[in-house]
Amino acid sequence: MPENNIVTLLSGGLDSSVLLFHLLEKNPDANVHALSFDYGQRHRIELEAASVIVNAACRQYGVHTLEYDLIDLTSVGRLLSGSSLVDREVEVPEGHYESETMKATVVPNRNMMMLAIGASIAVSDNAHLLTYAAHAGDHAIYPDCRPQFTDALLRAIAYGNEGFLNPDFKMESPFIAWSKADIVARGFELGVPFEKTWTCYKGRRPACGRCSTCVERLEAFDHVSLTDPLVYRDRTFYKSVV
Numbered sequence: 431m432p433e434n435n436i437v438t439l440l441s442g443g444l445d446s447s448v449l450l451f452h453l454l455e456k457n458p459d460a461n462v463h464a465l466s467f468d469y470g471q472r473h474r475i476e477l478e479a480a481s482v483i484v485n486a487a488c489r490q491y492g493v494h495t496l497e498y499d500l501i502d503l504t505s506v507g508r509l510l511s512g513s514s515l516v517d518r519e520v521e522v523p524e525g526h527y528e529s530e531t532m533k534a535t536v537v538p539n540r541n542m543m544m545l546a547i548g549a550s551i552a553v554s555d556n557a558h559l560l561t562y563a564a565h566a567g568d569h570a571i572y573p574d575c576r577p578q579f580t581d582a583l584l585r586a587i588a589y590g591n592e593g594f595l596n597p598d599f600k601m602e603s604p605f606i607a608w609s610k611a612d613i614v615a616r617g618f619e620l621g622v623p624f625e626k627t628w629t630c631y632k633g634r635r636p637a638c639g640r641c642s643t644c645v646e647r648l649e650a651f652d653h654v655s656l657t658d659p660l661v662y663r664d665r666t667f668y669k670s671v672v
């Protein structure tokens with residue numbers, strides 16, 4: 431049987447956690463290698479969440495082949511000023527993602543860095559698949575979540591690793607056409623322990639309920655009539671900004 435190796439990016443947030451469970455359910459014979467990145471993010475609680483999610487996924491699927499690595503990009507993160515997620519001088523904006531102020535949550539070239547490192551590891555693992563959890567709602571604010579970017583990057587990876595990459599290699603986000611609410615519904619179906627995932631950009635417990643990513647998450651649960659089991663400081667603010 432051919433090797434079935436998959437590399438996936440896992441932030442410890444809701445989307446990438448659902449993706450990990452989704453991959454394990456769909457590919458029971460795969461060797462999955464999950465990667466998290468420490469880029470000095472303010473919300474570094476998500477890194478603790480990532481390893482808890484890996485353990486939960488191992489227990490749920492009874493797998494022993496799930497490999498997990500935390501990659502240290504803190505020396506790069508220190509050089510990235512202007513993004514509220516890494517620069518402590520810039521406040522995390524509150525409100526809806528649509529707003530212009532949300533540009534402060536963009537980390538320059540973040541997905542390029544992570545996917546490029548993921549591709550290196552995919553070559554090393556002889557993986558046929560590199561996945562990440564961009565979804566339809568990410569496009570407007572984050573240019574590096576758009577299909578144009580990932581299509582171009584996939585071509586660059588194929589050229590740059592010709593003769594070394596698994597011949598069946600693909601890079602994809604299975605959720606690229608899904609809404610956040612679709613991801614919540616899928617996670618619920620898979621039994622993802624949502625209370626163990628971390629989303630809030632402010633990075634302090636309890637989650638604020640007011641930053642763009644908290645608002646988006648609470649809206650998504652609301653949309654599918656589910657209750658988010660995560661504890662929030664302000665669980666009703668999102669209703670005032672939709």
Ligand SMILES: [Zn+2]
Pocket residue numbers: 629630631632637638639640641642643644645
């Ligand atoms: Zn928040």
